[in-house]
Amino acid sequence: MSVARLKPVPASEPSGGGFYAAAEKIYPREISGRFARLRQAAVVVLLGLFYGVAWLDWHGHQAVLFDLPARKFHLFGLTLWPQDFLYLALLLIIAALSLFFFTALAGRLWCGYACPQTVWTELFVWIEQWTEGTRSRRMKLDRGPWTAEKLLRKTLKQTLWVALAAWTGFTFVGYFTPIRMLGAGVVSLSLGPWSTFWIALYGLATYGNAGFLREQVCKYMCPYARFQSAMFDKDTLIISYDEARGEPRGPRRRGAAPRPLGLGDCIDCTLCVQVCPTGIDIRKGLQYECIACGACIDACDDVMEKMGSPRGLIRYTTEHAMHGRATHLVRPRMLVYAALLLVASGALSWSLVTRTPLILDVIRDRNALYREVRGDKIENAYALKVINLDDRAHSYRLGVSGMDGLELSAPTELISVPPGSVSNIPARLDAPAARAGGVHRIALTLAATDASGISVRENTRFIGPSP
Numbered sequence: 353m354s355v356a357r358l359k360p361v362p363a364s365e366p367s368g369g370g371f372y373a374a375a376e377k378i379y380p381r382e383i384s385g386r387f388a389r390l391r392q393a394a395v396v397v398l399l400g401l402f403y404g405v406a407w408l409d410w411h412g413h414q415a416v417l418f419d420l421p422a423r424k425f426h427l428f429g430l431t432l433w434p435q436d437f438l439y440l441a442l443l444l445i446i447a448a449l450s451l452f453f454f455t456a457l458a459g460r461l462w463c464g465y466a467c468p469q470t471v472w473t474e475l476f477v478w479i480e481q482w483t484e485g486t487r488s489r490r491m492k493l494d495r496g497p498w499t500a501e502k503l504l505r506k507t508l509k510q511t512l513w514v515a516l517a518a519w520t521g522f523t524f525v526g527y528f529t530p531i532r533m534l535g536a537g538v539v540s541l542s543l544g545p546w547s548t549f550w551i552a553l554y555g556l557a558t559y560g561n562a563g564f565l566r567e568q569v570c571k572y573m574c575p576y577a578r579f580q581s582a583m584f585d586k587d588t589l590i591i592s593y594d595e596a597r598g599e600p601r602g603p604r605r606r607g608a609a610p611r612p613l614g615l616g617d618c619i620d621c622t623l624c625v626q627v628c629p630t631g632i633d634i635r636k637g638l639q640y641e642c643i644a645c646g647a648c649i650d651a652c653d654d655v656m657e658k659m660g661s662p663r664g665l666i667r668y669t670t671e672h673a674m675h676g677r678a679t680h681l682v683r684p685r686m687l688v689y690a691a692l693l694l695v696a697s698g699a700l701s702w703s704l705v706t707r708t709p710l711i712l713d714v715i716r717d718r719n720a721l722y723r724e725v726r727g728d729k730i731e732n733a734y735a736l737k738v739i740n741l742d743d744r745a746h747s748y749r750l751g752v753s754g755m756d757g758l759e760l761s762a763p764t765e766l767i768s769v770p771p772g773s774v775s776n777i778p779a780r781l782d783a784p785a786a787r788a789g790g791v792h793r794i795a796l797t798l799a800a801t802d803a804s805g806i807s808v809r810e811n812t813r814f815i816g817p818s819p
């Protein structure tokens with residue numbers, strides 16, 4: 353599908369010959385059906401995860417916590433440090449490639465069912481429907497004068513919206529500050545200024561995006577809506593109105609066959625437009641505002657059933673299928689996306705499986721190249737930084753190799769490091785003066801004594817007098 357086919361259709365024409373048309377408020381009609389149920393399930397699962405996971409604990413700490421001050425990301429049993437930036441980079445690459453792959457395969461699945469803008473808007477619309485009623489009642493309420501009932505309904509809606517937005521802001525910040533500590537701060541009114549600011553900011557963003565801006569975010573702010581058509585082709589799943597079957601549109605009695613009346617299957621009831629959360633008419637062709645939510649399919653299927661016509665006048669299909677040609681699931685771009693996805697996922701899995709939760713940094717003492725010590729020996733000093741990346745404490749044994757007669761004079765004890773901590777350890781090595789002349793490449797090894805497979809090796813130099 354070419355980009356040119358995605359034609360923007362204005363919600364309303366500019367009035368008075370001006371260049372600016374104010375956005376018309378959209379009152380999406382309530383809808384039930386297969387895709388509505390799917391969207392509801394997605395909202396429950398995704399928001400359930402968002403609000404719930406923040407409260408999970410894992411081995412004594414919050415299961416998912418992006419601890420920015422300590423520069424540590426806790427993901428269940430995995431603790432990532434700034435040195436683990438590679439994993440984050442790979443994760444972002446996999447997310448981007450998955451988006452490309454699934455968009456090429458099934459169109460805007462992400463927009464219709466999983467995008468935060470969609471799921472929170474859905475939740476806000478449920479509250480709106482619960483407090484203000486059906487589409488026609490909401491329109492009447494907005495048009496009518498301010499009565500006690502209107503004031504009550506609007507106040508209830510706003511109160512629930514604000515509470516939900518505040519809870520969302522609180523939960524979001526709870527992924528960056530331990531959420532129980534944050535909750536205690538809120539209850540005792542002792543929250544710091546930054547936590548208060550971020551909760552208010554994210555709460556405000558939720559309220560503004562899901563309560564007021566809604567489809568405007570998809571239409572005017574979201575960059576994905578702009579470039580997603582580049583991933584479409586004639587085999588991508590899209591939502592389409594079957595023009596050949598539906599036109600010419602026009603009303604008819606229930607059960608009456610359309611063709612003898614010179615009509616197509618569309619009865620021009622406009623229900624597909626009324627349920628659309630972005631307010632478009634899918635009968636005008638695929639438009640970039642369409643988030644592929646399937647609401648118009650549910651509405652039209654319902655109408656078709658009532659009229660005694662087959663369902664699917666609006667349906668998920670491909671451009672090739674619409675023109676009676678075969679749809680190809682396997683095509684070059686899918687293979688390229690799948691191969692890249694496989695490589696990135698494989699690299700991430702491999703690096704996670706082979707990851708050693710231990711880092712050893714060795715820095716030579718800069719004050720003296722070497723010292724002569726008792727016993728006719730030459731000594732070199734080092735500063736070791738031992739970083740235990742694991743979520744439990746470990747004891748490590750230091751070892752040396754690479755030179756005849758080289759011995760460790762300090763530390764002589766095991767090195768104990770608490771979980772997720774750094775220990776700075778001074779170390780001294782010595783070697784007989786007769787063998788120590790010149791520069792020698794040596795290696796320090798650090799191995800956990802209480803866990804197999806945790807060991808690292810770091811190369812450095814041992815320097816003695818010039819031979």
Ligand code: SF4
Nearest residue numbers: 618619621622624652
């Ligand atoms: S819901 Fe179906 S029948 Fe009604 S206007 Fe839309 S396409 Fe036509």
Ligand code: SF4
Nearest residue numbers: 628642643645646648
């Ligand atoms: S046209 Fe249909 S699928 Fe597209 S956004 Fe509107 S209701 Fe959803």
